[in-house]
Amino acid sequence: MDLQFTPEQEAFRRDVRAWLAQNLERPWNEEVRDPEHDADSLVEVRRRWQKKLHAAGYLAMGWAPEWGGRGAGEVEEAILQEELARADAPQVPNFLGISLLGPALIHHGTEVQRKRFIPKMLACEEIWCQGFSEPGSGSDLASLRTRAEPDGDDFRITGQKVWTTFGPWSNWIFVLARTDMEDRYGGITFFLMPIDQAGVEVRELRQITGEAEFGEVFFDGALARREHIVGAIGEGWKVAMTLLGYERGGSALSYPAEYDGYLGALRKGAEEAGVADRADVREKIGRLVVENEVLRGNGLRTLANLSAGIAPGPESSFEKIGWSEFAQRLTDASQDILGPQAQLTARSHRARADVDWAYQYLWSRAGTIYSGSSEIQRNIIAKRVLRMPTR
């Protein structure tokens, strides 16, 4: 057993820290409070940040050099993400393209597709959004009804996608649509489609945070070209599942690092509010420190297993449940400990400057729903790990 990073990995961490000190103009928490910013200019901040990361070789580090990566290992990727979280760096606009579509193209795409799409994705010249979920198909994704009907060599897409993160700012969308309405899994095909075309309409979808980062996408006979199918016709489910299973420990340490910052701020806030000596406050925060350290322990174990060549299995479900449910407990505690000031929106007079608690409180409700809800994760654990039977 050995949970220590190698000297090379520690050196890599120092490089990342030094680079961040030079290149991150200000933490994301400060950007969002700047009254000069609106939703569009914040996207521009993120776009510039992605370009910087890309130029420094920190984007998609795990990919082979021919696809713009540096063939880095899982541990280096996790260290990078940990440092980015610690520094409160902006999230890159193409995070879904890079985490989901990129691996799909590398594993299942054609050479032509890779050359056409990957460089522009990394350079943030094209922003991608994901067209998987539908109003009637969330957790039960394979029930999706968006149709793809042949039109000469190509296809015409009709249907509706929802929860399309970054939809309002995207140029391209990767879409799961039915080429066969009967075959539940084998009837699904994976299409890449430009958004700016007749028959595609993106509408903003306002979230409980008040933002409209999500969108709804309506397809009404929109064109999907045959050469933009990833994998074969009818292989869309397989492609989507391999990329959903592509979690390689990148976030193993980043959530605990992010939560370290919040916990430190919560303690400071409790001290300033004069409640830090109360036994119930100490116990509540102490409990959260314990749970966050356990999350980090799970992450280190995942990384250690990956380093030892042990492929991650359903334990990524543990990680998902762990960080998403923790965030709800943490932000709920922040309300109880800091009081009404934790409900102030970021630009309010008297809002605490260190963490946007009101936003985090609301945003934490999303984590247990997206990317496989907590219920789906528990189904996976019960069925694939504990082998409990289906009724």
Add this chain to the structure above:
Amino acid sequence: MQFELDEDRALLKNATRELLEKESALADSRAIMEEAPEGHAKDLHARLGELGYPGILLDEERGGMGPLAFVAVLHEMGRVAFPGPFLEVAVAARVLAGCEGPAAADWSARAAAGEALVVLATSEDPASADPAQPAATFESGRVRGTKTFVPTGAFADALLVSTTAGLVLVERPGAGWNAQPLTTIDHAQRFAEIAFDDPGELVAEGGRASALLADALRCGALGASATMLGLMERALELAIDYTMEREAFGAPLASFQALQHRAADMLLRTESSRSAVYRAGWALEAGAPDADTLISVAKAYAGPAARSVCGETIQFHGGVGFTWEYDPHIYLKRVKTLELFHGSTRYHTDIAYDSLT
């Protein structure tokens, strides 16, 4: 990086499992827990002594095997709900080895060899077993005061007693201890309250005594956490096995989603405890600066986790889970006892709070 144990420790863990499953299967050890005055099998403790187990926490040259081996062994003992004061004796053997004088060294060696039961007697408050300033005194060569919840109590051959002067080694008087048995819910322990007015030898004082008590707590908390990991791991197996066999409404209980999601949480807590407990053991072995914090994290997490898993195991069994005959209650009782000792959940949670910067 590597999470798995290295070959030597993995072998030790497997050998320990084989030995305990053969010699201390719960079906047999339950009778000992319930009927033997000492609550554990003396011959098996002696045999473990011959194999060097109680000396596991000593320095390597005295037969110690290091914190990770200790975690692996206690993990296995948890799985079979191993009865008796093994953990407390292993900790006492280590603490005595750090004390002054030939008597302490001798009792350490005898405890490590499984020839004597020696444990620490520190607690004076029936409302809390957490570290506190002792009221017991040592003057003119005599210990005076009352210690409560002394593990293995009246059966101890010697006790290491915390006093205002330091740690005092007290051998069992010829007439036996002035002890009142404290029968608790835990079948596996024989606690006692002991009133001292006995001759003893001061074997550690001042900073040394404080450091040894801190070390005892560190090792005790790590060992208790590892034991709770084994207890919850095995309880979860019992729960899953039962739901696979038992049918209701024409289907195995395991096919009901109401139980599946709770079983998933039980596994999540067990696996998270595994990460936390082995990480803490590794940190202590590697001399990591945050080892003490990580041990507190492990204890503060594994306690509530194990209590929850073992409670659910009773619930999963339904009515038979509430019977004396079925095993789930053994697990819950051990876990709840361990949660209160070696630093309670509240105590270690408070340490975690203080680690926050």
